Amino acid sequence: MKKNKTLYRILIILGFIFINAAVVFGLSQVYAYLNTGADPASMLHLDLKRTTYYSPDVTWVSIENPGRPIDEANKRKIEQDYLDAWYVKNQAFETGNDQGIYDHFTDKARAKVRALINLNQAEQIKIKSTTLSHNITLDFYSDDGTVAILTDRNVAGVEKIYKNDAFILQRDFNNDYHIMLLLEDGFWRIRHFEKLSANEIRPSVTEIATIETTAIEGINYYPKDTPWDTFGENFDAAIIEQDFKIINDLKLNTIRVFVGYEDFGKASVAKAKLKKLQILLEKAEKANLKVMLTLFDFYGNYDIQDWTLTNKHLSAVVNSVKDYKALASWDIKNEPNLDFENRGEQRVVSWLSQTLKKLKQLDSIHPVTIGWSSPETALILEDEVDYVSYHFYKDLDGLSEAHNKIKKGTNKPIILQEMGLSTYHGLWNPLGSNEDDQAAYYAHFLEIQKRDSINYLSWTLFDFGEIPNSVAGFYPWRKHKQAYFGLIDFVGAKSKSYSIIKNR
Amino acid sequence: MIKTLKHIKVSILFVLGVLLMACSNTPKTVSTTVTTERFKIEIPRDQQVSSNGINVNFKEYKLSQLESIRFIVSGTFGTSVLKPTEDSGLARVVIPSEISQIAGQLEWILMEHEHFLEKGDFRLMPTASLGTVENYLGPRSITASKRDNTMLVTVPTDSLDNMLPDDTAISMNHQFKGQTVKTPVKLKAGFGWKRIAAPLVTGRLSTGSTVGVISSKELVADVFPDIAQDFSINYERTHPFADGNELMSIKTSQIKDAQGNIMTDGTLVNFFIVDEKNNHWQTTSSTINGYAFAKILHPELPCTLSVNAVIKGMAESPKMTVDFKSIITEIPKAIFDNSTLKVGPLTSYLGQLVQDGVEVELQLNETSWILLTKDGYVSQELDSLKFPKGTYSLTVKTLGLESTYPITID
Helix, strand or coil: CHHHHHHHHHHHHHHHHHHHHHHHHHHHHHHHHHCCCCCHHHHHCCCCCCCCCCCCEEEEEECCCCCCCCCHHHHHHHHHHHHHHHHHHHHHHHHCCCCCHHHHECHHHHHHHHHHHHHHHHCCEEEEEEEEEEEEEEEEECCCCCEEEEEEEEEEEEEEEEECCEEEEEEEEEEEEEEEEEEECCEEEEEEEEEEEECCCCCCCCCCCCCCCCCCEEEECCCCCCCCCCCCCCCCHHHHHHHHHHHHHCCCCEEEEEEECCCCCCCCCCHHHHHHHHHHHHHHHHCCCEEEEEEEECCCCCCHHHHHHHHHHHHHHHHHHCCCCCEEEEEEEECHHHHHHHHCHHHHHHHHHHHHHHHHHHCCCCCEEEEECCHHHCCCCCCCCCCEEEEECCCHHHHHHHHHHHHHHCCCCEEEEEECCCCCCECCECCCCCHHHHHHHHHHHHHHHHHHCCEEEECCCECCCCCCHHHHCCCHHHHHHHHCCCCECCCCCECHHHHHHHCC | CHHHHHHHHHHHHHHHHHHHHHHCCCCCCCCCCCCCCCCEECCCCCEECCCCCEEEEEEECCHHHHHHEEEEEECCCCEEEECCEEECCEEEEEECHHHHCCCEEEEEEEEECCEEEEEEEEEEECCCCEEEEEEEEECCEEECCCCCEEEEEEEEEECCCCECCCCCEEEEEEEECCEEEEEEEECECCEEEEEEECCCCCEEEEEEEEECCEECCCEEEEEECCCECCCCEEEECCCCECCCCCEEEEEECCCEECCCCECCCCCEEEEEEECCCCCEEEEEEECECCECEEEEECCCCCEEEEEEEEECCCEECCCEEEEEECCCCCCCCCEEECCEEEECCCECCCCCECCCCCEEEEEECCEEEEEECECCEEEEECCCCCCCCEEEEEEEEECCEEEEEEEEEC
16 A cells, blocks of 8 residues: 555656646747747848859869960859859759759840740650859950850760650760850850760770789778778877887788768768778888778769769869879778669769779779678679679678679689678677687688688778767668677677687 | 566567568669661761751651650750651751850761660751840040040940851951041951050040941040049138138149149049148048138237148149238226126227137136136226135236236135
8 A cells, every 4th residue: 555655656656747747848849939030140131151062173284375464263153153054954953944054044045944944844754964164265254244255175974864854875975065155143054055966985995903912811900999980180190100010910911991071071071080990091001001092981872963073073082192102002992882772873883983993093003902791792793893892791601602703703803801700799789699609600600711711801900889870771680780890899808710810 | 587578578579560661662664765767867977056947857767766766955055855746757856046046166976775876976056147246345434544445345246146257357456536446457356345544634535346247336445534633722811810710722733743734623622721720620622623612710919820632642732831910009098897707899900800709818816717708808807705805816818918017805
């Protein structure tokens, strides 16, 4: 009886607290709702800040013209408005919505663009298109600065043609254009536009960059306390140096490091991040380690309208580190096949292919690969990569067969880029493997590896404390599994697998 | 043991859930049919643009499989996908006017389903029928000097709004004060241009261009005077006395530029005035027919004013001095009558009473008043309690004069 009374008391008090909390929450929601609305500053009609949404490579071949000498500010304004005209036109052909056409084409030119858009709309034709490079010559700039005539040569781009939402064709183009722009209402608008010629698309000379595959034995690397955030706030050269000593102790020769697309600043790459990457490469050189650099980590759009932005990113990263001795090879994207379902295989693969071409232009020396997540997908774009990479987390009994199957499909070197076993067993996976299982796994793996002479990088050096949601999703069973792949646990104790790898 | 069992149950539930999710996406298979039938078109040649569309006929075809054929065209403004049509047993593709009337290189690809058959490109050239001549003139206002010019840009188009080919002859004309200049120009990259040097006289310059029988609209540029040259000033006044009443007028000479063009009406002229005590005044006036006038009030005190006029940043006049004489030589003695102190009558240069409102300062021992004249007099009532009977020292200051003398109050 007494027990019941106490129970009732507790329930009443808890109920009281709960009702109060609910009332406070409700009031706060009403208050928050009343405070939403237009930002008062929007009354001022301030200039909107420009974001980067389209940035193909632009080269001004010449600005010498018989009219008025052009100054930098006006040149930039013409370039910006001209590229925006391309952008809105590309958008219009994709969406059928002619928004922005008004701002970037004059009356008569506008009518021509609209007519073609309407024709395509009526026939359910959709063109996804982007240009990747422009080479502009200023033919003429009038004395009063209101007429500009340009020739834009070798406008290289790609278009994907769809009809009734079905993909028909993807084609590269390389055209020369003649453009007349007028300054109207502060916009440089296209008055005349003429395709002068359609140039031949030269197949990009893909010399195969050779990789020294003499026994690549390596490991995927993140610092212990900052997994998936190697170049973040807590970047510490001393920790990296220390970790490299451990890798030296394991007698491994290669590490795989990840460069995040957003982390490095998307199209406008942050110098501070590049500096950290350079420090890592210097430390690796000192430790006599080769670095396989995986780019575009956590990138997942692949849309054709995004290509100029990813190319900008790529140029910045590649140009800043391609001369570092520790750099061994490029891995364009980690496990892109996982995005096939969401984004469509065609979209992902065409992005990979164009990014690969761009990378080859920027750096023809270092070999390039794609980090496919399964042996089944490893041979996609086999003819374009310099070596084939795949990941293997399944039962080791199938490894030999999978590896040899790939071998039959290609003459290029093959690298097993990720393999390993999580030692997590607990609430979310009570039947998981333990440390002994992992040791046995590695012993078994090394046996196969020696027999089939497989180049490999294991996953990973450390067990991690915090796994970001973006890596393994929100579900705790995935996160926990992801945290326990290391050869060294949280407290720094070396596992049995550690000595197995060390004494292989 | 029970605990671990529970865990296992939970895990199994999760595993089942995951399995359910995994099964919900069944892979789709795409099948394509390949036909072996040959299709060939008559390769289009370079030709003029057309507003009626362009027919591309098939050389080899099978009507029953025409549905599978796609003709992809990519012109100046973009790409489209066309379907072949059948017309009394003949197969053809019609390139619609949206594409065929725009000049430029036209690429085409012939496809059967997803299979590439043929491709090529040809040029669409402007038609011979002329449309309009667009002119652009700027700057629209120039100065009459050797340094300045305006520029005429001519862009003629054909009847379908395409730029005309190189070497098309055009005539670019301009006219100024009855003199016409016609310049023959050959188009290059679709446009022609010429610089027109500024005439050295103000006026209006008209321009126009012709291509064959087609003419542009008239565009005009205004020629304004160049910057002003230095000028002189003088003054006019009715008398030289500092009476604080009359207006003096300052006038500039006719202000012109180096070529003798009269400044535009409304050019602002600033007049700066300084007296010998370094007091400054300023007034502004705008020109009419090159002249600017400014009016200033005569001072009350005799002085010498120094005046100069400036058009900011361009031109100025030399300094001019103007003297003002005092209107009286002596201040009349003060009278004390009926508890009122009175000074006057103050008279001007002709013996007339000074105008009302002339400032007079009275000082009786340590007390002083500033008074204004009315009908030539100033008067001040004295409080007998404050100023008991006796002799005081009185100082009177007005119109630049001052006199001090004893006065008896009774």
